[in-house]
Amino acid sequence: MSSLQNALEYYQALVGSEVGTSSWVTIDQPMVDRFAQCTGDAQWIHTDPGRATAETPFGGTIAHGFLTLSLASSFASECFQPRPGQVMGINYGLNKVRFITPVRVGARVRGKFALQGISVRSDTELLRETLLTVEIEGAEKPALVAEWLGISVFRD
Template sequence: MSSLQNALEHYQARIGTKIGISSWVTVDQQMIDAFADTTRDNQWIHTDPKRAASETPFGGTIAHGFLTLSLASGFAQECFQPMPGQVMGINYGLNKLRFLSPVKVGSRLRGQFTLQGISVRSDTELLRETLLTIQIEGAERPALVAEWLGISVFRD
């Protein structure tokens, strides 16, 4: 049996189950500022702590939604171990994405992954659909939820 077939069977048995939960990551002002510099999104709600404290309901700065989303790759690497014969994973995009709660500076985030589907894309690729939830420590509502698509590439 091929590596791809073994992986397919492994994932098919786990559809609907939680694949993993990452460790917590603290979103501090330095991380927010670095993201703002990189993306050239310097809106004051992210980069001006004094103004954000006095002019927003958040009590301080908040992380960019796309900063929160960008942490997903690291969370996934922690939760998804390569399958035997897998040579790489490729981000294929998102079907749905919703930013549900602002991430206040100093918050701790983690990713939770639930496998929603798996299919054969080609004789060397599997397409994995995962429900991604980025949780905020101590908060009822997550920062975001997304249906994330990833391709696993195999070579026997």
């Protein structure tokens, strides 16, 4: 049996279940500032703690939604180990993303993954559909939910 076929069977058994939860990551102001500088998004609600405390309902600065989403790859690397014969994983995109709760600077977040589907894309590739939920420690609602697509490439 090929490594792709073995991986397909492995993932098929996991469809509909939670497959992993990452470690907590603290969102601090230097991280937010670096993201703002890198992306050119220096809106004051992210980069000016004094003004954000005085003028927003958040009590201080908040992380960019896209910063929170960008942590997905790091979270996934903890939760999805390469299968035997897998030579790489490729981000294929997102079907849907919803930013539900702002992440206040100083908060901790983590990723939780549930496998929604797996299919054969080619004779060397599997397409994995995953529901990502980024939780905020102590918060009732998540920071975001996303339907994330990833390709696993195999070589025997």
